């Protein structure tokens with residue numbers, strides 16, 4: 001395997017290494033994909049696309065779902081739906097994958113980076129509220145939107161963000177790329193799922209996500225007009241039934257029928273994937289208790305999927321994150337650091353940061369993700385466990 005393949009999303013890594021997170025593809029996927037191929041509908045027209053969209057909307061509890069070619073495209077569409085334009089500002093997490101924020105830049109708007117709270121590792125709702133209140137008091141324009149990312153399968157404190165945004169009339173976009181299957185079981189959002197609460201939500205089906213289409217994404221909303229407009233924007237803004245009329249600049253962002261066939265099969269297996277992720281997380285939690293590491297957030301009523309199980313190495317351990325990564329690599333364990341904060345990425349180095357504690361930087365400096373593919377065997381997890389134990393022995 002080339003170095004390039006080894007670093008691709010969902011890659012298996014060097015021979016014998018336990019992978020971080022790889023797709024779980026089985027007989028159902030093979031059957032549906034074969035059906036799609038044999039039907040001749042291999043491109044963006046075909047029955048699996050609609051079936052996948054309908055099943056997805058039902059699964060996450062949204063009225064409408066529009067399939068896209070990637071999660072990044074889905075987010076771009078989400079911001080376009082809300083009318084985000086050049087010179088606008090959008091509040092976004094400082095601590096997230098760059099795919100959350102690039103779509104803001106595609107619209108010409110500027111991200112304003114909000115630091116994380118310790119409780120969920122997601123953007124701090126108190127900082128969002130303070131920023132919106134400060135702008136209102138100073139007579140500054142509101143941001144065009146607030147983007148809430150649910151990192152690593154951990155629901156953000158969305159209710160608090162929605163409360164603050166509601167007071168100022170600012171729409172909320174959810175980046176649920178990493179949190180399909182996560183939701184809330186108590187509190188103001190009890191019974192709701194991440195991605196389907198804000199005005200528009202976006203999901204990803206990239207190879208390393210909990211459910212994959214190879215590459216793909218989904219826009220969800222309860223608003224029929226926004227859904228229709230999403231469909232329009234993703235199909236080159238082609239006006240139906242009038243020949244080649246395109247009434248604005250559109251995008252070729254549709255998902256293919258073959259990819260949708262894969263996605264439908266994955267969706268039908270999602271509950272099993274979530275159950276497996278949670279079981280893997282519980283086992284790691286048990287093993288790591290007492291080592292001094294910070295375990296992934298567990299918040300009452302917030303039902304995380306632990307899409308990517310991640311810990312923080314103890315502050316006072318001189319070996320640090322890189323010491324743990326090197327130790328795990330030497331034991332054939334495919335672990336990885338968490339994301340460098342966006343304020344530290346060259347394209348966003350000039351972005352304004354809200355919050356003074358740099359929790360995002362701390363998560364980056366101390367964070368390590370452990371292997372948690374849904375087909376991780378118990379024997380392989382015990383190999384990871386043994387490597388962890390020997391680090392803290």
Ligand SMILES: *Cc1c(COP(=O)(O)O)cnc(C)c1O
Nearest residue numbers: 070071072097099100177204206
């Ligand atoms: C994966 C991801 C995206 C982008 O999705 P793609 O399908 O890879 O384009 C956006 N945001 C977050 C948080 C992600 O993890």
